[in-house]
Amino acid sequence: MGSVGDVTPQRLLFDEALPLRSGARISDYELMVETYGRLNEDKSNAVLVCHALNASHHVAGTHAGVEKSEGWWDNLVGPGKPLDTDKFFVIGINNLGSCFGSTGPMHLNPETGRVYGADFPVVTVQDWVDAQARVLDRFGIRKLAAVLGGSLGGMQALDWSLRYPDRMGHCIAVATAPNLSAQNIAFNEVARRAIITDPEFHDGFFYEHGVLPRRGLRVARMIGHITYLSDDVMEEKFGRQMRSAELGYSTHDIEFQIESYLRYQGDKFSEYFDANTYLLITRALDYFDPAREHGGDLSRTFASANCKYLVVSFTTDWRFSPARSREIVKALLDNKRDVSYAEIDAPHGHDAFLLDDPRYHGVLRAYFERIATEFDPPLPSQPLTAQVAA
Amino acid sequence: MSDRAVMEMIAALVPAGARVLDLGCGTGELLAHLQAAKGCTGYGVELDDANVLACAQRGVNVIQLNLEEGLAIFEDQSFDVVLQLETLQNLRNTEAMLRETARVGRMGIVSFPNFAHWPNRLQVLAGRMPVTRVLPYQWYDTPNIRVGTYADFEVLARKCGLRVLDSFGVQNGRSVRLLPNLMASMAVFKFDRD
Numbered sequence: 001m002g003s004v005g006d007v008t009p010q011r012l013l014f015d016e017a018l019p020l021r022s023g024a025r026i027s028d029y030e031l032m033v034e035t036y037g038r039l040n041e042d043k044s045n046a047v048l049v050c051h052a053l054n055a056s057h058h059v060a061g062t063h064a065g066v067e068k069s070e071g072w073w074d075n076l077v078g079p080g081k082p083l084d085t086d087k088f089f090v091i092g093i094n095n096l097g098s099c100f101g102s103t104g105p106m107h108l109n110p111e112t113g114r115v116y117g118a119d120f121p122v123v124t125v126q127d128w129v130d131a132q133a134r135v136l137d138r139f140g141i142r143k144l145a146a147v148l149g150g151s152l153g154g155m156q157a158l159d160w161s162l163r164y165p166d167r168m169g170h171c172i173a174v175a176t177a178p179n180l181s182a183q184n185i186a187f188n189e190v191a192r193r194a195i196i197t198d199p200e201f202h203d204g205f206f207y208e209h210g211v212l213p214r215r216g217l218r219v220a221r222m223i224g225h226i227t228y229l230s231d232d233v234m235e236e237k238f239g240r241q242m243r244s245a246e247l248g249y250s251t252h253d254i255e256f257q258i259e260s261y262l263r264y265q266g267d268k269f270s271e272y273f274d275a276n277t278y279l280l281i282t283r284a285l286d287y288f289d290p291a292r293e294h295g296g297d298l299s300r301t302f303a304s305a306n307c308k309y310l311v312v313s314f315t316t317d318w319r320f321s322p323a324r325s326r327e328i329v330k331a332l333l334d335n336k337r338d339v340s341y342a343e344i345d346a347p348h349g350h351d352a353f354l355l356d357d358p359r360y361h362g363v364l365r366a367y368f369e370r371i372a373t374e375f376d377p378p379l380p381s382q383p384l385t386a387q388v389a390a
Numbered sequence: 391m392s393d394r395a396v397m398e399m400i401a402a403l404v405p406a407g408a409r410v411l412d413l414g415c416g417t418g419e420l421l422a423h424l425q426a427a428k429g430c431t432g433y434g435v436e437l438d439d440a441n442v443l444a445c446a447q448r449g450v451n452v453i454q455l456n457l458e459e460g461l462a463i464f465e466d467q468s469f470d471v472v473l474q475l476e477t478l479q480n481l482r483n484t485e486a487m488l489r490e491t492a493r494v495g496r497m498g499i500v501s502f503p504n505f506a507h508w509p510n511r512l513q514v515l516a517g518r519m520p521v522t523r524v525l526p527y528q529w530y531d532t533p534n535i536r537v538g539t540y541a542d543f544e545v546l547a548r549k550c551g552l553r554v555l556d557s558f559g560v561q562n563g564r565s566v567r568l569l570p571n572l573m574a575s576m577a578v579f580k581f582d583r584d
Contacts, residue, residue, distance in 0.1 A: 310446075329453060330463045333433070336409070342442055343454040359439045366446035 001080040003070075004036040004061035009101065012138060018096075018131055024121035028110055032057045032094040032101035033135055036077060037085035037378065044375035046089045046141045047368075048132060048168075049073065050149030050156035053224070053281055054273060056100035059092035060085070075356040082365035087372045088145065096131050097123045097280045105276035106207065116276075118204025123280055125152075125288045129159045133167070145371050146170040150353035151320065152281070155288045158328070162290050165306045170371055172364070174312040175353035177324035178298055178331070179289035184319065187227055188282040191220035195275045204276050213275045218266030220278055225265050230316035230349030234258065298327060299334035308338040310367045312360065314352040315345045340367070395563030396501075396576070397423060400475060403499050403556070403580050404428060408470035411495060413457055413487075414477030416441050418450035425450070432469065457481055461490040469495040478502050479534040488550050497555070497582045504559060504570070504577040506539035511572075524575040540571040543579055556580040 010033050017027035034057045039046060049059050051072070060077035063069040077083045077090055094102040097120060105120040112119070136144065147168050149157040154176025161171040180188070195201060198216030202209050226234075238258040247255070254260045294300040309332055313325035322343050332339040342363045346352040352360065397420050404410060406428045412421050415434025418441075424430035433451040436442050445452035455463065458481060472495030474487070479502045481487050491498045503524045504510075510520035519529040527534065538546070540559060547554055559566035559574020566574040 326455075326463060333453075333463060333468070334465060336431075338451055339433070339453070340446060340451050341453045341455075342446075345439070359443070362443045363446050366443060370446070370449045 002078055003074065004078050004085055006064040007034050007036065007058075007061040007071075008064075009034045009057055011101065012135060014131075014134060018127070018134070020121055020127045021124040022122050026096065026103070026121060029096060029103035029131075030101075031096065031103070031131060031135060034058055034061075034071075034092045036060050036090040036092075037088050039089040039139070039141070040376055040378045042376060043139075043141050044143065044145060045087065045372075045378060046091060046136070046139070046144050047083060048091050048093070048136070048144050048147045048160070049077065049083075050128075050132070050147065050153035050160075051092065051095065052149070052151040052153045053285070054269070055153075056098060057092040057094035057102075058100070059090065072354065075354075076361065076364065082361045083148065083368055084365075084372070087378065088368070089378070091135070091139070093132050093135050095123070095128045095281075097277060097284075099272075099274035099277040104274065105204070105280070106274055115205070115207045117207060118276060120276060120280065122283055124284050125155050125159050126163065128284070129156055129163060132156070132160075133164060136167070142167065144168040145375060146172055146368070148172040148174070149176070150174040151176055151350065152285055152288075155285075159288075159290060161305050161307050161309070162301065163304075165304055168307050169374060170308045170310065170367075171305075172310045172312070172367065173325075173328065175314055175317055175320050175325075175350055176328075177320045178291060178301075178327050180286055181324075185286050187223055187319075188286055191223050192279050192282055194219035194223070195278060198275075201275060204279075206275070212270070214270040217270035217273060217275055217278065218263070221266045221269035221273075222262040225262060227319045228350045230318065230347060232316060232347050233349055236347075237261075298331040302328075302331040302335050302337065305332070305335065305337055309340070310363070311339060311341045312353075312363065313341075313343050314348065314350070314360075315343060316347055317350045317352065319350040393563055396560055399560065399563075399565060400473070400499060400501065400578065401428065403578075404430060404471050404473075406430070408432075409468075410471045410473060411435065411464065411469040412473040412475070413461075413491065414474065414480075415445065415450070415452065418445035418448045418452060420473070420475070421445075421450045422448045457487060458483060460486070461494050464494040466493055467496055470497060471495055472498045474498065474500040476501055476503070479536045479538070482535060484536045485546065485550065488546065488552070492550065492552055492581070492583045497580065498552070499578070499580045500543075501560070501576055501578045502538065502543070503534065504540045504574055505537045506541060506571045507561075507575045508572050509575075522575065540574065540577040543577060547579065547581055551584045552581040553584045554579055554581045 017025040055072040058071045060071040060074045079086045094100045097104045105116045109116045147157040147160040154173035157173045195216035198213035200211040201213040241257040291298045291301045313322040329341045344360045346357045408430050410430045410432035412434045442454045472491045513520035557579045559570030560576040561574045
């Protein structure tokens with residue numbers, strides 16, 4: 001199994017305004033896109049990979065000359081990997097409102113000449129999916145072999161299957177939910193309040209003040225991080241380990257290793273993530289609820305679906321528990337859809353969807369191999385050796 | 391369901407084009423066969439990771455669930471046929487599962503080892519729990535936590551309000567209709583709700 005190697009993102013400009021769910025429109029926006037593998041002749045081997053909260057278009061491979069720049073799903077996507085780039089043409093798109101190159105709160109608002117900041121419109125999962133559909137139009141891809149996503153990415157995959165059912169063959173939704181629970185929304189709200197009440201937030205226009213609400217972002221990330229791990233993994237990794245043998249009798253200093261770990265994660269995150277983007281994305285999560293338009297009836301919601309589904313959950317994921325995935329599966333069963341469901345007994349909690357558990361990757365590999373039998377292989381210029389190695 | 395002949399025998403009970411739920415579908419062999427040979431659709435339910443993977447490799451829809459937790463995910467009468475082949479004897483809540491099978495499917499087909507097969511009776515008479523090809527485990531390590539007989543099932547079926555449409559024993563890949571409780575190591579029942 002290899003890496004897709006060095007990859008270069010493309011910046012696509014869209015001048016036709018995109019109508020957003022909120023009623024706002026956004027025009028002259030840019031989306032960052034990366035692709036891996038080759039598109040076959042009839043453009044039937046494309047897989048869209050949707051990213052989760054803090055990721056981007058950089059799904060696999062490395063950026064030339066940048067250390068530790070492997071894409072966030074590099075263990076899954078590549079030559080000979082479960083999502084095999086010798087067979088599939090894989091597309092990663094950075095969502096609108098993100099802070100990784102696509103038009104977002106850090107960009108200039110053409111209407112005011114001022115950085116968007118808090119003026120950036122609230123975007124929803126549906127808006128992202130609509131923007132992604134335009135990227136496919138740009139590539140001339142009418143129908144995707146599959147849409148794949150984990151967590152918030154899984155919500156996008158589900159939304160794809162509900163609103164563009166004829167534009168995809170398979171929906172692969174991992175570690176996700178048909179909507180957020182009150183507890184999920186509560187965690188998001190705590191994270192948002194941490195950011196908004198940071199004295200350096202300046203109502204979202206902190207860029208103009210030359211400061212960053214790092215404290216708020218740190219706390220937001222710490223909260224989030226706790227929910228991504230399972231109690232068992234945290235216990236195993238950190239337990240009650242102390243930094244020193246003696247109690248320090250301090251409430252400010254780091255005493256326990258878990259504190260050190262959370263602070264490290266928070267610090268790292270606050271250096272690269274944008275506060276307004278965090279607010280927007282957590283809100284998009286809160287809003288996602290496709291059944292809302294169907295009186296809360298998830299079975300009726302999935303009546304419009306007609307692709308095939310693979311749903312995957314992890315037993316220790318308490319943020320998006322298996323019970324939430326089973327709700328999706330039930331709705332699909334009620335509509336007699338083709339669906340497979342794997343409930344992976346992994347210890348890692350929600351984060352498991354990013355790790356390479358052999359049972360999890362085995363199921364994905366088998367499923368993608370099945371999809372690959374449905375279309376012609378990529379262009380003949382494909383190096384044969386790579387296929388043999390796979 | 392490794393025995394090809396038994397698989398064919400069970401498949402013959404399933405109407406062509408039926409929507410099938412196979413509870414404890416193993417590697418999905420029977421479902422794949424029903425799809426290819428009889429145009430059936432449906433799902434397997436399986437708990438074991440390796441079997442779930444095998445189903446995915448075969449292109450069979452599989453839902454990873456623990457049958458002990460019930461079939462709440464499936465609606466009433468949502469399948470033409472519910473199969474429960476050599477799984478009932480591994481489940482704690484046998485009676486509840488049987489009722490659930492009849493709730494979810496318009497027709498049910500179950501198979502299980504017949505404890506009353508004559509070699510088993512001999513071994514019990516000799517004072518030992520039977521160990522045979524169909525019941526290959528010692529009493530202390532068997533996954534078969536419910537050992538019943540062909541005759542016992544008829545009683546349970548009646549209690550659960552099931553109407554037996556067909557039943558027979560299976561021995562050496564052949565159906566046994568004469569004294570199946572004595573002559574067959576495996577029992578097969580096809581039923582619907584009264």
